[in-house]
Amino acid sequence: MPRKTPKYVKKKNFFRGTPYHVMKKLENREEEEEEVITASERKLSLNKTSESPDLQSGPTCTDSRRDLEGFYLISGKQLASALQRAHVCQGGHLIPFEDQTKREGLSCTLVLRCSICSKEEEFCTSENACEGPGKSAEINRRATLAASEVGLAREGLCDFTSILGTSPPVTAPSYERHLAALSKAAQEASEEHMKMAAECLRRRAMDKDPSIKEDDFVEVAVSYDGTWHRRGHTSNHGVGVVISIDTGEVLDTEVLSKTCKQCEYRKGWDKSSDKYKAWEASHKDVCLGIHKGSSGKMEVDAAVKIWGRSEDKYKLRYKYMLSDGDSAAYKAVKDIYGDECTVHKLDCVGHVGKRMYKALDKVRKDNKGKLEDGKGVGRAKGRLRGTADTGSIGRLCKLYRSTIRSNTINMKALDNDNDKKEAVEKMRRAILAILYHSVTLSDSDVRHQYCPEDGWCEYKKTGKEKMNENHLDPVFLELLLPTFTRLSDPDLLERCLPGITQNQNESFNALIWKRCPKHLWRGPRVVRTAVNLAILAFNCGAESSRYRIFKKLNLKMGIHTTICAQIKDKYRIKRARTRAREVSKRRRKALRALRKSRDEADEEREGGLYSMGGY
Structure with a gap:
């Protein structure tokens, strides 16, 4: 007669920690190991200069004031207002100090003290970008925007300010909060402009064909291309971009990433716990690492998402797809509109x-x-x-x-x-x-x-x-x-009959990776911010894009910002006109051919001095 299996078997509670004898061995091994001197430590100790100035100790509770040192970024409006309010006795003068306990990144608190009566007037070197709880200095938000526009992270901004001799930027957590606000503002501004570009494209098609009604879907031709953050199709981030062939404006983008910092931070959590399930439910809709698969598949998945939402988002159908033929994106979207419209492929x-x-x-x-x-x-x-x-x-x-x-x-x-x-x-x-x-x-x-x-x-x-x-x-x-x-x-x-190229896609890709360099690691939020900033710069130009993003960030366009943006737009138009001339095109081709012929002649004369693994 078979033995009956009990309905409930109590599981043994196993010890899941590190045993004491193992910990003891590790401690003894650490004591026996000699201290390792790294190459960086050795080089820095050998090249340490003796001419470095002695640094003063940090501010204390009793003495937080210090004489002004280095350079300061001061708002002209704040300075003028402080000078008007400052008290100066007859025969006296103002002595400036800095209250270092109130420093917040590039924003400092300066004190103007009368030399006779010691009456003080305190003012901040920067206005606040927003009022109320969580207020932030305008200069810190501008610095975050400037760093994002030129492709710097907080480390690069620290090097920049240290060479200038100003105070360092905000701490890493504060910088992330500024970056989150910038990412949200750039996303809203770019979405609004792409919606305007799509509406302009619809109106243009309706003017050419009066039979198109207001609620009809408009069939348009677009250029689609994918680009990656790292070369070799091993990137964690990929971007799919759709540009109108008629207007040359970016209509839609899709950023796909494999990584998410919050998901990686919680990898060690118990997946069956209520805490993890509650976090997963709240994080699922905002997770940035949504791509599953290879990096090469990003271009295909991005195309499916962009073509799948074109009708609901813009009432457009991307009937003609100009591509480079490097991926299977066309096969994935060929019949996405059903029997009513078939997507046709065009080659660059x-x-x-x-x-x-x-x-x-x-x-x-x-x-x-x-x-x-x-x-x-x-x-x-x-x-x-x-x-x-x-x-x-x-x-x-x-x-x-x-x-x-x-x-x-x-x-x-x-x-x-x-x-x-x-x-x-x-x-x-x-x-x-x-x-x-x-x-x-x-x-x-x-x-x-x-x-x-x-x-x-x-x-x-x-x-x-x-x-x-x-x-x-x-x-x-x-x-x-x-x-x-x-x-x-x-x-x-x-x-190839239309004779169209993807030069505009290549130009847009260059704007993205200028703001997010390929040789540096960047997270998905930074990549998305770079894409949105590139959309505004590509479609609107410097002045209009600055105005839109400044408005979202509650910043003011000063006279210097406006003049520099106008000069940049004028130079962009001038350079484009020069490069579009037939004389310039022939000159570039001749110079390229001459350079390659010289390189070929040099290699033939030298006999080949470089070969991978050949020596």
Whole structure:
């Protein structure tokens, strides 16, 4: 007869601490170990200067006043008001002191004392950004905003103030509170402006098409790109950005992070306890480390969230998606609007143009030996040589990029199948003409079969061949034909018909990581703040973005802030106009090609002096 199992078995209470004998061994081991001198400690002790000034002791309860030392950031309004109130006896003068017990970061309390009657007038060097409990000095909040705009954290701000000779910034907990207020203000300001940008885009579409009603969804074209805080797709933070192709303004962003400080702090808590469950319920909706998966998946997840809320948020449908083709974001959002609207993919012609160099470089690396004509693949006239801007490879890449850009059509023509097929076939023949024309075939009719009748081909115009030092030997026709056939695929060329680039996305990404440097560790709150500040700067410019964020932080735009922002906007417009000129573009291309040709010549002359693990 089987033995009956008792309904309740009392579990033994195991000791979960560290046993006494183990603690004793650790204590004895610590006593036996010699004190380790670190490399930093050794270097600092060896280079300690004897010329450092003797520091005075800190303020005491009986003597908190001290003569003014170093530099102070003083509000002109506060100083003028204090001078008006200060009492000075006839024949006397004012003696300034500092009450160090009331110092709060960059905000100090100064005292003006009459030299005769010793009557004092006390004033603070900075106004308060907000009144009531939890008030904060305006200078400290401005310092936090300035540090966030230039990519500094509190440590960088400490170095800055120490070199200036001013008082140090606020403590780390106070700095985090200022950063939280800044993050909230930047989030509100950027959301309000993106909503205005989306409404402007809707009005623009409704003006062009009067049949669109107020409650209808408007189909627009956008450029989407993902960017990461760390290179190599191993980042804890990723950002997805949608920019309107028509207006060039940022419409929506999504920041995904793997880490959350509060979650990491509570990793050791008992997951089954009531305390942890109560905290988890309150923290679930505000947790910043919401991404689960690899860093490369961030771009896909961000696209799904942005496309999924476009109808409810802006009454927009992102029908055309311009991307670089580096992720599976398009597949994830292709049918997100259902049967009513299918998302169409467009390719950035800048990224597509780079594929030619990668393909030609791969052909050169895969054919190390001799070809059918008994010669090597590169390093000689008539062979496959050079970089993306020099030699025969540079010539083929340049012609491929210019061919795509010169055969583009308007966005409205994408809805006409006949116009698309005609434009794609014209572009395909022009790309094949690059290869056939660049190979010195003996049969001129075969060589120029794809060349246009009234275009750039000298043979079609005069019937004579015109040689070029970057023309290739006949053996390269068969070698490169599969590459040109793949890069002239009709589906690929159809996505390149509008001829649009993602340069605006790259510019916006640079603004983000200027405020949040990639080589430094940053938390999710700092990354989100950097994204929101970048949105305001990208869409509005310096003056308007400063006004919006200052208004949210209850700060005042002074005359110096306004003038500096206006100068920055003027310089931005001037620089953009200069770079947009054709002369400037040709000059940049020529300088880039010259620089690369010089580097290539130097490496060939030196014979290669650097190779990873080669020496």
